[in-house]
Amino acid sequence: MKPNSLPETIPNWLNGEECPAKSGETFDKLSPHTGRKLCGVVRSGPQDVESAIQTARSAQEGWAALTPVQRGDILHDIAQSMRRHQKEIAEIVAMETGMSFNAALGETGGAIAEGEFMAGEGRRFYGRTTTSAVPNKYAMTVRQPLGVAGLIIAANTPIANVAWKVFPALVCGNAAVLKAAEDTPATAWYFARIAHETGLPPGVLNVIQGYGAEAGTPLVANPDVDVISFTGSTAVGRRIASIAGERLAKVSLELGGKNPLVVCDDADLESAAKWTLLSAFSNAGQRCASGSRIIVFDSVYDRFRDMLVERTKQLKIGPDNADDLGPVINEKQLVNMIDAIQAAQQRGAVVLSGGYRLDDDAHAGGFYLAPTIIENADPKDDISTVELFGPITCLYRVSDFQEALQLANASPYGLTACIHTLNFHRAMEFSQKIQAGVSVVNAGTFGSEPHMPFGGLKQSGNGTREPGTEALDVYSDLKNIIINIDPELL
Numbered sequence: 001m002k003p004n005s006l007p008e009t010i011p012n013w014l015n016g017e018e019c020p021a022k023s024g025e026t027f028d029k030l031s032p033h034t035g036r037k038l039c040g041v042v043r044s045g046p047q048d049v050e051s052a053i054q055t056a057r058s059a060q061e062g063w064a065a066l067t068p069v070q071r072g073d074i075l076h077d078i079a080q081s082m083r084r085h086q087k088e089i090a091e092i093v094a095m096e097t098g099m100s101f102n103a104a105l106g107e108t109g110g111a112i113a114e115g116e117f118m119a120g121e122g123r124r125f126y127g128r129t130t131t132s133a134v135p136n137k138y139a140m141t142v143r144q145p146l147g148v149a150g151l152i153i154a155a156n157t158p159i160a161n162v163a164w165k166v167f168p169a170l171v172c173g174n175a176a177v178l179k180a181a182e183d184t185p186a187t188a189w190y191f192a193r194i195a196h197e198t199g200l201p202p203g204v205l206n207v208i209q210g211y212g213a214e215a216g217t218p219l220v221a222n223p224d225v226d227v228i229s230f231t232g233s234t235a236v237g238r239r240i241a242s243i244a245g246e247r248l249a250k251v252s253l254e255l256g257g258k259n260p261l262v263v264c265d266d267a268d269l270e271s272a273a274k275w276t277l278l279s280a281f282s283n284a285g286q287r288c289a290s291g292s293r294i295i296v297f298d299s300v301y302d303r304f305r306d307m308l309v310e311r312t313k314q315l316k317i318g319p320d321n322a323d324d325l326g327p328v329i330n331e332k333q334l335v336n337m338i339d340a341i342q343a344a345q346q347r348g349a350v351v352l353s354g355g356y357r358l359d360d361d362a363h364a365g366g367f368y369l370a371p372t373i374i375e376n377a378d379p380k381d382d383i384s385t386v387e388l389f390g391p392i393t394c395l396y397r398v399s400d401f402q403e404a405l406q407l408a409n410a411s412p413y414g415l416t417a418c419i420h421t422l423n424f425h426r427a428m429e430f431s432q433k434i435q436a437g438v439s440v441v442n443a444g445t446f447g448s449e450p451h452m453p454f455g456g457l458k459q460s461g462n463g464t465r466e467p468g469t470e471a472l473d474v475y476s477d478l479k480n481i482i483i484n485i486d487p488e489l490l
Contacts, residue, residue, distance in 0.1 A: 006092075009040035010185040012048060012209055013192040015055045016202030021210070022047045029185060032098030032327040033319050035365035041185045044210035046218040052177045052206040053224050056148045059203025060175035064145045071171050072122020074199055079115030079167075081198040082191075086112065089190060093159050096184045098326040098367070099283055100319060104159075110450070111163035114467055117450035118167035121472060125171075136485040143476040145173030146250065147226035150219045152212075152240070153188075154232045155181035155329050156286040156389070162191050165229050166205060168471035177225070178207045179216050183329045185209045212236065220244055228252070229466070229474060231288075233387065234413075234459045241462065252464035252474045254455055256387035257288045257415030259445040260408035262430065263304055264401065265297040267420035271442065273307050276393070277324075279418070279444040281315065281371045284325045285391035288460075289416045289438070289446035293384065294395050295404050301397045305352070305375065308395075312353045312371050318362065327367040328390050334367045337390045341372060344383035350376045354391070379407060387413070401426055409435045414457030416445045437461070 009026050011018040021042040028037045063071070082089060086108050093104035127142040149169040153161035158181060169176045180188035192207045208215050220228050220243045229252040230240050237255040244251045261279055263272045279291025296304050315324040328334050334357060341355045354372030371391040377383050384394055398404045408417055408430075417436040421427055431439040437456040440447070448454045453465035464474050 006039045006186055009042060010189050010209055011042055012044060012052070013189060013196075013205075013207035014052055015059075015206070016196050021045065027182070027211075029096070029183070030330065031095070031366075032329055033366045035331070035367065038095065039186065041182065042209045044208050044215040046214075048210070049177070049208055049215055049218040049222065052208050053148060053219070053222050055203045056175035056177050056206055057224055059201060060145070060147055060173075063170075063175055063201060063204045064173035066173075068122040068125040068171065068173070070122075071173065072119045075115060075122065075167055075171055076119035078195050078198045078200060079112050079119055081194050082108070082112045082115060085194060089159055089187070092186050092190055093184070094319075096186055097155065097158065097329060098319065100321045100323060100326060102321040103283065107157050107160050111159040114160070114163040114450040115167050117467070118171050118471075121168075121469065122171050125472075127478070136487055138483045138485070140481050141478045142481060143172065143472065144479050146475060146477060147174060148224060149174040149176045149475060150179070150222075150225040150228045151176055152179045152216050152219065152228070152230045152232065153181055155183035156283065156288075158184035158187040159191065161231055162188055164231075164467050164471075166191070168467065169229070169475045170204065172472060172475040174227070174475055175204045176206065177219060178205065179212075179219055180207055180209050182209070182211055217243065223247055225249065227475060230254070237461075250474075251462065252466065253462040254288070254464070254466060255415075255459060255461050256389075256413060257290070257456060257460050258292055258385060258387055258411050258413040259289055259416045259436070260293045260295055260411070260418070261291040261445055262404045262408060262417075262419040262421075263294065263296045263300065264404070264419065264421040264423065264426060265299045266422045267300070268422065268442075269300060269304055269307060272420040273304065273311060275418070275420070275442075275444040276308060277311060277315070279446055280393035281312070281325050281391045282446075284328050284369070285393075286328060286389055287446050288387075290389075291418065291445040292388070292393050293408070293411070294393055295398055295407055296395060297404070298397050298399050301395075305395055309352045309373055312373055315371055317358060317368055317370070325371065325391060328369060329367070331367050333389065334369055337369055337388050337392060340383055340386070340388055341374070341392065344374060344377055344381060347378070347381060348376060349374050349381070349383060349394075352395075379410060385412060401429075405430060405433060409433075412459045415460035416440065416456070418443065418445045437465075
């Protein structure tokens with residue numbers, strides 16, 4: 001899909017129709033590759049959000065009246081329609097994010113798999129039966145929808161983020177208002193169009209475009225929104241939790257990470273280097289699960305560092321499938337990262353590779369940061385503790401396993417973690433004691449599958465898990481049903 005195939009202005013999607021913002025205002029979406037305008041985006045405000053919520057509220061009762069199997073069948077049809085339109089979706093994702101087409105195609109495939117899995121949950125939708133200590137008493141639990149789900153997503157993996165939230169919210173019988181990321185408006189718009197054309201009833205899914213403060217905050221604060229699911233920064237997550245907490249709304253928060261990757265003295269260094277590069281720099285480091293703290297045993301530190309720096313300098317940077325990474329999503333993010341690198345240098349950190357904006361002819365105007373490796377940073381420094389969401393990683397030297405584990409856990413975040421070792425005992429001890437929601441052995445810090453729960457500890461989230469069957473707990477309530485039998489009436 002070419003830029004001129006997009007609407008001149010990306011609209012809201014309400015009740016099965018494209019709608020402008022009530023204010024009539026728009027803002028520009030810029031290409032991460034060139035810095036030039038791709039399209040306009042409607043700038044929604046509280047009135048638009050209120051309309052979307054009431055539309056969802058009106059549609060929810062009819063949607064919930066369908067059986068879970070019926071809802072799942074409709075969602076399965078949507079997933080299959082996504083498969084037929086996979087190329088077009090990937091082209092939009094690549095255009096908006098700056099990732100290569102092949103990377104976008106892979107992400108879209110993952111979103112389709114999520115849709116297929118959650119559609120299947122409509123045929124399971126497990127409750128349970130249990131026994132009672134009281135004679136002639138039967139007990140069971142069933143899942144029931146919450147009502148209206150407010151879904152707020154990040155721009156880094158836009159179609160995956162849409163799928164992770166929309167499919168479980170809908171299979172549970174909720175209607176949804178999706179607040180699209182302002183940097184990836186077209187992905188959410190195109191998904192809504194596919195869903196509508198496939199047969200999703202009008203009003204069940206509504207998409208609001210705009211800025212977080214103007215469209216996201218009213219969504220979170222509205223008392224007619226029964227559950228809020230947010231993926232994004234920890235700072236914004238705190239604000240959402242505070243606002244929603246005032247009305248005791250249910251909240252699911254999947255937040256940032258500062259994820260450790262430990263390289264032990266017995267590690268396969270070739271494999272560890274490959275996975276470190278992928279963890280740190282794929283998708284230009286724009287993953288909550290990116291490997292941004294590389295903890296290396298002293299005995300192999302110098303060799304591993306030199307290997308990593310050499311291979312980092314060989315990475316290809318650009319928009320094509322042959323390139324290893326592309327630009328970051330916008331100029332503000334790029335500037336923030338460069339400022340963070342320079343500040344760390346002033347405090348004694350050493351940049352081994354990268355650390356600067358690419359401004360040659362091939363990258364002119366784009367939001368490209370050379371992949372950056374830093375050493376000698378204080379583990380308590382901002383560069384070590386603040387999520388930067390870009391192609392930046394830091395190296396740390398440790399003497400042994402216990403020091404590595406201690407440093408890995410010395411973080412306000414707890415999303416993912418990885419260890420490279422051939423020692424089974426180390427691998428198991430690390431997996432048991434690492435303070436993270438996801439622990440990986442001999443691979444990368446990233447990677448998720450539709451049937452597996454994903455989420456973090458500490459400042460990486462509030463304990464909820466999406467996707468997996470655990471996502472059903474986010475978007476439904478459990479009702480306990482008790483039936484007493486009178487033996488005299490038998």
